[in-house]
Every structure is written in structure tokens, then in C-alpha cells.
Amino acid sequence: QVQLVESGGGLVQAGGSLRLSCTAARGNLSDYTMGWFRQAPGKEREFVSGIVWKSDSTFYADSVKGRFTASRDGAKNTVYLQMNSLKPEDTAVYYCAANAGRAYREVRYYDYWGQGTQVTVSS
Numbered sequence: 001q002v003q004l005v006e007s008g009g010g011l012v013q014a015g016g017s018l019r020l021s022c023t024a025a026r027g028n029l030s031d032y033t034m035g036w037f038r039q040a041p042g043k044e045r046e047f048v049s050g051i052v053w054k055s056d057s058t059f060y061a062d063s064v065k066g067r068f069t070a071s072r073d074g075a076k077n078t079v080y081l082q083m084n085s086l087k088p089e090d091t092a093v094y095y096c097a098a099n100a101g102r103a104y105r106e107v108r109y110y111d112y113w114g115q116g117t118q119v120t121v122s123s
Contacts, residue, residue, distance in 0.1 A: 002027030002098050002112040009094060009117030012086055016121070020081040022096030022114055029053055029072070033099050034079045035110055036070065038092035038119075045095070047105040051079060059103050064090075086121045094119050 003026040008019050022034065033052045039045040049060045051070040058070045069082040079096060094117050097110035104110070 004096050004114035006096050006114040006117040009119045011120045014123050017084045023078045029077050035097045036081045037095045040092040045107050088121045088123045091121050
């Protein structure tokens with residue numbers, strides 16, 4: 001089992017940057033594919049980015065491609081989401097999640113979730 005803890009959210013102006021972190025308080029992330037999701041008020045949770053730990057391959061939603069970068073640090077058992085050129089529409093609670101399978105984009109395939117971190121982008 002994996003226990004995930006996110007950090008790094010905050011308030012930033014449009015065009016700014018933030019880096020989110022997701023650390024395993026319990027478990028080894030190298031056994032998983034890690035996903036980043038977000039949920040804005042009144043909307044469904046949506047896929048943002050993912051990283052397959054073993055291959056270090058990444059995948060992104062079209063809405064963030066070219067602006068967001070997922071990465072991992074094995075020594076720290078942590079994944080990151082670097083978010084650049086932020087837009088007001090990026091405002092949401094961001095979650096990291098883990099699944100023991102493939103590079104899925106669907107919420108239903110992820111078994112473990114962090115508590116979420118708020119990202120607010122002002123215009």
C-alpha cells in the first residue's frame with residue numbers, strides 16, 4: 001500500500017510557475033505509475049499528467065502539454081509537477097495518485113490518492 005502526500009500549491013499570478021511535490025509517506029513509488037489530476041469547483045476530476053516510474057516516460061493532457069513537466073526522484077521517493085505559464089483556468093485542487101498498472105488517464109484506474117493541494121492562478 002502507498003500513502004501519498006502532496007505539497008507545493010499556492011497562489012500565483014497568471015504566467016507564473018509552481019512546482020508540486022508528491023512524496024510517499026509509506027510505500028515505494030518505483031512500483032507504480034504516478035498520475036497528477038486536478039479538480040476545479042463544480043467540475044469532475046481530470047487527468048493532467050503521468051509518469052511511468054520504471055521507464056521514466058511521461059504523458060500529458062493536451063491542455064497542459066508544453067507548459068507542465070512531470071519528473072521523479074528515486075532517492076527521495078518523490079514525483080514532481082513543474083507548472084509554468086500558469087493560466088487562471090489551471091486553478092484547481094491538484095492530486096497525485098498511484099496505480100500499479102499502465103499509463104492510464106482515467107481516475108478509476110488509480111488506487112491510491114493524496115489529500116490534494118490547492119493551486120490558484122489570479123488574472
